Amino acid sequence: MAEHKNRPRVVIVGGGFGGLHAAQALRRAEVDVTLVDRSNYHLFQPLLYQVATGALSPANIASPLRSILRRQRNTVVLQAEATGFDLSGQRLLLADGQLPYDYLVVAAGATHSHFGHDEWEPLAPGLKTIDHATEIRARVLSAFERAERATDPDEQQRLLSFVIVGGGPTGVELAGALSELSRHTLRHEFRRVSPESARIHLVDAAPCVLSNYPQDLSDKARGFLERLDVTVHPHTLVTGITPHGVTLKRDDTETDLPAATVLWAAGVKASPLAKKLADAAGGETDRAGRISVNDDLSLPDFDNVLVIGDMARVLDDNDAPLPGVAPVAIQQGKYVARAIRNRIAGAVTKPFRYRDRGSMATVGRSAAVVDLGRFKFAGFFAWLCWLFLHLMLLVSFQNRILVLVQWMWSYVTHGRAARLITGRRPDAEQGADAAKPNGA
Amino acid sequence: MAEHKNRPRVVIVGGGFGGLHAAQALRRAEVDVTLVDRSNYHLFQPLLYQVATGALSPANIASPLRSILRRQRNTVVLQAEATGFDLSGQRLLLADGQLPYDYLVVAAGATHSHFGHDEWEPLAPGLKTIDHATEIRARVLSAFERAERATDPDEQQRLLSFVIVGGGPTGVELAGALSELSRHTLRHEFRRVSPESARIHLVDAAPCVLSNYPQDLSDKARGFLERLDVTVHPHTLVTGITPHGVTLKRDDTETDLPAATVLWAAGVKASPLAKKLADAAGGETDRAGRISVNDDLSLPDFDNVLVIGDMARVLDDNDAPLPGVAPVAIQQGKYVARAIRNRIAGAVTKPFRYRDRGSMATVGRSAAVVDLGRFKFAGFFAWLCWLFLHLMLLVSFQNRILVLVQWMWSYVTHGRAARLITGRRPDAEQGADAAKPNGA
Numbered sequence: 120m121a122e123h124k125n126r127p128r129v130v131i132v133g134g135g136f137g138g139l140h141a142a143q144a145l146r147r148a149e150v151d152v153t154l155v156d157r158s159n160y161h162l163f164q165p166l167l168y169q170v171a172t173g174a175l176s177p178a179n180i181a182s183p184l185r186s187i188l189r190r191q192r193n194t195v196v197l198q199a200e201a202t203g204f205d206l207s208g209q210r211l212l213l214a215d216g217q218l219p220y221d222y223l224v225v226a227a228g229a230t231h232s233h234f235g236h237d238e239w240e241p242l243a244p245g246l247k248t249i250d251h252a253t254e255i256r257a258r259v260l261s262a263f264e265r266a267e268r269a270t271d272p273d274e275q276q277r278l279l280s281f282v283i284v285g286g287g288p289t290g291v292e293l294a295g296a297l298s299e300l301s302r303h304t305l306r307h308e309f310r311r312v313s314p315e316s317a318r319i320h321l322v323d324a325a326p327c328v329l330s331n332y333p334q335d336l337s338d339k340a341r342g343f344l345e346r347l348d349v350t351v352h353p354h355t356l357v358t359g360i361t362p363h364g365v366t367l368k369r370d371d372t373e374t375d376l377p378a379a380t381v382l383w384a385a386g387v388k389a390s391p392l393a394k395k396l397a398d399a400a401g402g403e404t405d406r407a408g409r410i411s412v413n414d415d416l417s418l419p420d421f422d423n424v425l426v427i428g429d430m431a432r433v434l435d436d437n438d439a440p441l442p443g444v445a446p447v448a449i450q451q452g453k454y455v456a457r458a459i460r461n462r463i464a465g466a467v468t469k470p471f472r473y474r475d476r477g478s479m480a481t482v483g484r485s486a487a488v489v490d491l492g493r494f495k496f497a498g499f500f501a502w503l504c505w506l507f508l509h510l511m512l513l514v515s516f517q518n519r520i521l522v523l524v525q526w527m528w529s530y531v532t533h534g535r536a537a538r539l540i541t542g543r544r545p546d547a548e549q550g551a552d553a554a555k556p557n558g559a
Numbered sequence: 560m561a562e563h564k565n566r567p568r569v570v571i572v573g574g575g576f577g578g579l580h581a582a583q584a585l586r587r588a589e590v591d592v593t594l595v596d597r598s599n600y601h602l603f604q605p606l607l608y609q610v611a612t613g614a615l616s617p618a619n620i621a622s623p624l625r626s627i628l629r630r631q632r633n634t635v636v637l638q639a640e641a642t643g644f645d646l647s648g649q650r651l652l653l654a655d656g657q658l659p660y661d662y663l664v665v666a667a668g669a670t671h672s673h674f675g676h677d678e679w680e681p682l683a684p685g686l687k688t689i690d691h692a693t694e695i696r697a698r699v700l701s702a703f704e705r706a707e708r709a710t711d712p713d714e715q716q717r718l719l720s721f722v723i724v725g726g727g728p729t730g731v732e733l734a735g736a737l738s739e740l741s742r743h744t745l746r747h748e749f750r751r752v753s754p755e756s757a758r759i760h761l762v763d764a765a766p767c768v769l770s771n772y773p774q775d776l777s778d779k780a781r782g783f784l785e786r787l788d789v790t791v792h793p794h795t796l797v798t799g800i801t802p803h804g805v806t807l808k809r810d811d812t813e814t815d816l817p818a819a820t821v822l823w824a825a826g827v828k829a830s831p832l833a834k835k836l837a838d839a840a841g842g843e844t845d846r847a848g849r850i851s852v853n854d855d856l857s858l859p860d861f862d863n864v865l866v867i868g869d870m871a872r873v874l875d876d877n878d879a880p881l882p883g884v885a886p887v888a889i890q891q892g893k894y895v896a897r898a899i900r901n902r903i904a905g906a907v908t909k910p911f912r913y914r915d916r917g918s919m920a921t922v923g924r925s926a927a928v929v930d931l932g933r934f935k936f937a938g939f940f941a942w943l944c945w946l947f948l949h950l951m952l953l954v955s956f957q958n959r960i961l962v963l964v965q966w967m968w969s970y971v972t973h974g975r976a977a978r979l980i981t982g983r984r985p986d987a988e989q990g991a992d993a994a995k996p997n998g999a
Contacts, residue, residue, distance in 0.1 A: 176616035176619070177977075181979055186978070198980070249981050261638075264638040310635045517965070518976065521961060521964060528960075534957065536618055539617055541689050
């Protein structure tokens with residue numbers, strides 16, 4: 120038993136970037152840490168799009184939380200589903216029990232928001248979990264399989280049309296990978312259709328892709344995408360999604376775009392736990408479902424409850440909310456660990472300040488954009504930086520080797536090692552229009 | 560388009576060892592080949608137990624059929640479900656269409672047989688597909704997770720009890736891998752339970768494990784298992800399976816063994832397509848669901864229909880049916896390809912004869928038994944032979960590298976890279992008795 124009777128109990132909800140770094144930063148603290156997650160692994164979400172497009176296996180980017188924290192003797196990992204909060208009783212409520220705490224760190228992350236259209240969810244899956252990624256992988260690969268069996272040219276073209284909603288980093292990376300998949304990986308594998316004839320559409324309401332990046336990098340990214348034959352639809356809204364395709368709206372004109380596969384890379388909203396926490400604390404959530412916190416990331420009336428990562432609404436110097444990216448969550452996780460240690464020692468902690476070290480996004484093979492604030496660059500060298508950084512950020516050394524082998528292999532052969540259609544459930548078919556029977 | 564108007568059409572059902580080797584052996588034949596499989600990949604089943612126990616990722620042992628056959632221009636791969644046969648019309652019936660053929664090769668393999676107890680299927684999953692393997696992996700890992708949260712010692716022990724039904728190669732390999740997982744991989748990762756206290760039971764009605772092997776190798780295998788703390792129950796029948804455990808019967812005495820995880824490695828039966836084919840041909844199937852064929856593997860009244868692999872009942876020189884193993888299917892696949900080529904050329908083909916080159920099974924890390932007929936050996940060298948052979952048999956070169964890296968890593972660190980609980984469906988929980996709430 121790792122628990123000590125008199126040590127403060129720190130309960131952390133969520134084993135993503137924020138929760139995991141908070142737990143790790145409490146390694147030497149005189150506390151008993153319990154990390155609760157409904158999955159048994161920490162997921163390296165920035166590479167999830169590579170699982171969705173068959174370049175990597177799920178386990179390459181997911182490490183068991185127990186394994187990461189095995190040497191940290193003051194920490195217990197529990198696989199459980201947090202369902203609510205008893206803040207005055209200092210208990211975290213679980214689907215099948217509860218956990219008392221002295222300090223609570225809530226880091227449950229974000230999920231998709233289909234802008235109020237819940238009916239779009241099954242038609243346009245988002246990319247947040249391993250199960251999402253394998254589902255998207257199955258849909259993408261099945262679309263090519265069904266195209267090979269289709270006899271009607273219109274239906275073939277519909278099956279080979281892919282729409283990605285959202286031109287942020289995830290949307291851009293997905294579009295680049297889908298282009299690579301159809302133009303190169305699958306090139307010689309079909310007999311009746313040409314995978315190269317696949318159309319990839321990237322739709323965003325903003326005037327450009329990567330709209331959070333400086334204009335010149337955003338333009339570069341668009342150039343890279345067009346070189347990859349991706350059709351970028353700026354200034355465009357998605358007003359309808361059906362099993363047959365999407366309805367796009369630009370300048371008050373609506374057009375139907377037939378497409379069998381629609382992927383959602385647009386809005387996210389905080390985990391529903393944020394709303395429950397706000398209700399329990401008498402606070403409020405913003406439009407993105409995030410909960411407002413003090414400048415030390417604690418809840419206004421419960422200073423032993425700390426909220427970090429995608430769930431927390433924290434403003435930068437320009438009063439804009441910090442973005443939902445890994446570096447924010449990591450810095451906040453480390454910060455709350457320090458704040459807890461200080462609190463126990465009777466010391467004060469300065470307010471949290473995010474130190475923006477820059478951001479990067481990749482566009483297909485051998486191109487990326489990197490924004491380090493003072494330095495901005497794009498192209499092949501940016502891509503090498505992206506590769507190196509992401510390889511180093513992977514938690515497990517073995518996974519670094521496995522990912523490196525697969526990346527090198529893909530670079531040389533255009534192959535993708537993990538192109539499996541698995542785990543299909545009957546209700547997962549994208550609509551009613553299965554491939555037409557094929558008589559020869 | 561690869562099809563030629565006047566060339567004979569060969570349709571192959573199933574992309575396992577038999578079907579794939581038949582297709583590959585027709586590479587240079589003047590025929591149009593269509594390979595139909597409901598999955599998009601060829602699965603290397605002998606290593607499936609390593610996926611089920613978290614040592615390898617699914618994609619490491621599964622290669623897309625299209626990718627394997629990409630350079631074979633006379634071959635089309637279709638992902639489709641075969642549902643029946645119109646033998647006089649020479650058409651294979653699909654769930655959504657049909658395919659005319661001149662020659663039909665049926666190689667749809669085998670599935671589990673729970674000895675008439677269909678109600679055991681959800682309680683004791685077998686190991687034939689990727690989805691089975693990830694489901695078993697999730698059950699095994701979840702049992703440890705639930706044990707960590709359980710408070711009742713009896714319930715903890717039940718959660719840490721694993722029963723494997725069937726002492727053939729799959730059962731022995733699973734038992735060895737589970738022992739390695741609990742004794743080594745998970746050793747330092749839990750705080751409230753000791754994974755080392757897990758009990759692994761291997762149950763078989765036969766007097767020994769690996770009962771198809773020579774007695775001395777079978778004894779050796781049992782010795783290896785006992786060294787790994789696996790409890791072997793010979794002469795024992797399973798008479799009941801519930802969510803709480805199993806009922807074992809030996810010498811007319813029944814005992815209940817509480818166990819949260821039960822795995823099925825016992826009977827197999829031929830794919831239901833064998834029965835449909837027998838009905839269509841006016842033939843019969845044996846107790847294992849296999850269909851009797853001529854000595855050239857054709858159906859008695861339809862000599863253009865060839866049945867191979869686990870679906871075919873073929874007798875050896877002692878009038879015993881050939882076992883359902885990969886080498887039989889591979890030799891039969893190559894044989895029917897040759898028979899078809901001969902038939903087209905007007906030549907005769909000698910009856911099929913299986914050339915038994917031996918068999919091997921591994922027991923945990925660093926022990927295996929190898930039976931080459933004249934040469935028999937067991938232990939570390941046998942294990943090295945096993946490793947090398949299985950590595951070489953993998954279809955894709957990249958997968959050989961990835962598997963080698965993971966095996967070397969596991970050997971040195973006892974780690975297992977792919978320990979993910981994914982794709983759980985609500986109905987997949989092993990029964991009604993979830994872990995007890997845990998108050999601290």
